[in-house]
Amino acid sequence: MQLFRILILSAIGLLILAGLSSCDLIKDDENPNQMPEVWFINVPVDSSEFNYAPEVHWQGYDPDGFVNGYEYHDDASVEAVQAYQAGDAALQAYIDGLDARVWVPTDEASQVIYLLTEEGDTTEHVFMIRCIDNLGTYSQVKVRTFYRSNQRPNPPQLRWALHDLRCREAGDPDDGYDTLYVVCDTLFWDDYVTATWPGVEFLWQGSDPDSRLTNIIPLEYSFALVNAEGDSMELPVYDDSSYVVGYRAGWSDWTAGTQTILYGHPTGDYNFFLKCRDDGLTESEIVRAEFYAIKPQRDKFLLVVDSNAELTPIDRVRMGREPDLIMNFYNGENGVVEDAFQIAEQLRTNPDVIASSPNQEMIPSLGNYDEQVVFLQNRNDDPLPYSFIHQFETIWIIDDDNAAISPTVAPLRKQVLMDFMNVGGNVMLTGRRILNGQFAMNIGSPPDQFFANYFDLASVNPKVADAFDDFQGCAAGNSGYLPIQLNPDIMDSLMWGANTFDCLPGVEWFGRTTARTGYDFSVTLMNYISCTINDEFFITDVDLDVKSSTPALAILSIPEDSSWNRILDVTRVYNVTKDVYGDFMYVNPNSSGTLTPDPEIYVSTPAYAGAWVNDDVLEVDFHYIPISVDHDQPVGERFARMDGVTDITIHPDGGIEIRITAENRFKTSLYTFPLSFMDNTPVEEGVPWAPEIGPVGPVTFLIAVEMLWFKQSVDFTFEQG
Missing domain, CATH: 2.40.30 (Elongation Factor Tu (Ef-tu); domain 3)
Structure with a gap:
């Protein structure tokens, strides 16, 4: 009886299981997963012909779920075209035989299809689209044919980014873009782009003969840099956020950008090659730019440039002084430059000098005088050659004469010096009529880019040759300097017409920027002393x-x-x-x-x-008139161009942490009076803060301190919080 009951229960269980199973089978048969459907939107229509890459639109639908994506395939093979022309069965057989890897997945309902075509051909393309639903079922493939013709893009044209500023003549309608562009000037390289050196930048533009006003063909560009030996140079590789992620020689990645910046290569001749391609991936001819660039070596400390002109008859009766006599003061048997060099070498270990450094570091040695200081005679005021000046850390231009250079030469001189400073060189200018005579600044004009941005001047007071004889010396604007007076023996040797004067004409002055922002800084070091201070009113x-x-x-x-x-x-x-x-x-x-x-x-x-x-x-x-307006005006200053970053961190507890980091880009000094006209008799009591050097001439001491300034690091890091 017990066994019978068990058998009955088992039979009932089997019947239940069978019933459930049969229900599932019936349900599956009644509600199978339905195939999704895809179709073309009416743009572009079937059999359209293009000379550009069209945007094809489609739409999908799934009656019992949702469309999970699309896949398309552009096929221009002979087999695909023949299958399409042979009818539906042949086309379906061709589609069924396609490798799954040829299908391009996308979530979008449209796509720019490149319809790749060789130049000069008109190619028939069989374009296929299908969709897939949420259960992985594909729709039937829908097909359209498109025709694509293509012409090769025009060769791109390029130029140096500074062409308008440096190469283009006034009134020239030509913007400089060309397929063979030769940079008009020697360039400087640097290891990296800075706030003062933007790199060697090239710009370009391209066009495609297939473009129309209503449809401009998009172009991509690739470039390469090759040296004179034919070696391809490494160029930066950028990620999508324009960060450098590495370097690679050869052709760059294709980019829609129309400019690039080059930097960090050795001195030499270079060819910058450029090509473009259209949306059919047809490439243009290769064009190029030629240029010569110098990477500064800076293995010598100081270049002293003699810019004192040979005197004309009129210069001689305008208190001019022979250039050989002037330079004998600097580089003669008892020349002040070598004496100043040796004093600077002594002073670099002085505790006060070290304490004045932002990081309290000892100034590096100036080295051997004969190896580190070079004199260059440039009495015709020719622009300084890049191929020569790149060896030096600092250029000092001496112009103690009373002559003026041609206004057409001055801009070239300024440009060379600005290029030199932009890549980290330092410049000192000293002399008489520096503003009006040496750099052709007009009376009443404001500071130009050269003096405003590279010497921190807010105002200038240029003077002509026959200006009022009013200058008698300088008062130290800084307690670390010595006052300087005119040398009476030299003044007695100078003639204005048939007369001599106790005071000197043509000494200019300037005003420094007082509202400077950022990390740059400047300081006044010498002030004008007028001969009128002792006159009766x-x-x-x-x-x-x-x-x-x-x-x-x-x-x-x-x-x-x-x-x-x-x-x-x-x-x-x-x-x-x-x-x-x-x-x-x-x-x-x-x-x-x-x-x-x-x-x-x-x-x-x-x-x-x-x-x-x-x-x-x-x-x-x-x-x-009371004391001259020139009296007590700045005639000596120094300036440091800095590039810095301020990071501010606010902590959860409310604390604030500030970190300032600044790096020097270049330094300048400007003295608008002739050092060789000044009395350099040693001051017996010496300099209070530097007793180790003993009696010293005030001009010698000024030069020594300026040498230390150019050798000293002014980079700094400040942290608080």
């Missing part, structure tokens, strides 16, 4: 000579030692002999029109007293 009862006269006008001669160009007013003109007063009219500063000033005072006289004569006794009172 009022002079009375002066008996002047009468040069000529009529009953209504008297012309009076001013004594040579009078500061006639500072006369503010003539307050009284009394003729003692005739017991009459005249009325002051004006001062004629140079009545004879010669080099020698011949100032005159014009006075209106009462006609009834008759013409004045030279025997008449006169009493004339003068009111002078």
Whole structure:
């Protein structure tokens, strides 16, 4: 009985299982997974012909789920075209035989299809699309045919990015783009792009004969850099975020960009090759740019450039000095440059010098004088050759003459020096009429790019050759320097016409930028001392000579030692002999029109007293302008161009951490007075903070300190918090 009950239960269980199974079979038969469907949207229509890559549109639908993606295949093979032309059965058989790897997956309902075609051909393409649903079932393949014709892209044209600034003549309509472009100037390389050196940049543009106003063919470009030996140079490889991820020689990756920056290669001749391709991947001819670039070596410390012009007859009577005498001061038997070099070598270990360094580091040795300092005579003011100056850390241009260079030469000189500084070189300018004479700045003009950006000047005061003789020396704007006065023996040797003067004309001054932002810094080191500081403001009862006269006008001669160009007013003109007063009219500063000033005072006289004569006794009172506006203005300064980053971190507890890192790009110094005209007699008491050097001439000491400035690192890191 027990066994019978078990058998019955087992049978019932089997029936239940069979019933469940049969239900599932019935359900599967009633609700199978339905095939998705795909179809073309009506653009572009079947059998369209293109000379560009069209965008093909489609749409999919799944009645019992959802479309999970699409796959397409563009087939221009002879077999595909023949199968399409043979009918549906042949085409389906061809599709069934395709390798699964030829299908391109996409989630999009449209795609630009390149329809790759050889140049000059018109190719028939069989374009296939299918979709797949959420259960992995594919739709039937839908097909359209398209025709593609293609012409080769035009050769791209390229140029140097600075062509307009450096190579293009004023008024030239040609923008410089060409298939063979030759850079007009020698270039500098650097190891990396900085805030002052943007690299060697090339720009290009391309076109395609298949382009139309309504459909511009997109182009991609590839380039390579090859040296004179034919070696392909390594170029940066960028990721999608434009970060450098490596370097590779040969042709670059294809890019839609129309510019690139080159850097970090050795000195030499180079060819920059460029090609483009269209959306059918047909490549253009290869074009190129040629250039020569120099990577600075900086294995010598100082180049001293003699820019003192040979004197013309007019220069000699305008207080000019022979260039050989000038340079003898710097590089003669007792030349100050070598003395300053040796003093700088002593001072670099001075505790005060080390303490003044941002990182409190000892300044590196200047090395051997004969190896590290080179003098170059450049009295024709030719632009300095890149091939020579790249050897030096610092260029010092000396221009103590009173001559002016051609305004057409000045821009070239500035450009060479700016290029030199942009890649890390330092520059010092010293001399007389540096602004107006050496660099052709006009009277009343604001600082140009050269002086504003490379010397930190906000204003300038250029002077012409016959400016007022007013300069007698410099006061130290920094406690670490010594005051400097004119050398009276040299002043006695200089002639203005037939006269000599105690004070020097043509010493310019400037104003530094006071509202500078960022990490750059500058400091005033020397200030102008005017000869007017000791002059009286009022002079009375002066008996002047009468040069000529009529009953209504008297012309009076001013004594040579009078500061006639500072006369503010003539307050009284009394003729003692005739017991009459005249009325002051004006001062004629140079009545004879010669080099020698011949100032005159014009006075209106009462006609009834008759013409004045030279025997008449006169009493004339003068009111002078107070101290010259030049007095105490900056005539010496230094500037450091810095490139820095500030990082600020705010912690969860509210604390703030600040880190500032700054790196020097270049340094400059500017002294607008002639050092060789100054008194360099050793100061017996020496320099209080540097007793180890003993008595020292103030000019020698100034040069020594500037040498240390150019050798010293001013990079710094500041952390707080």
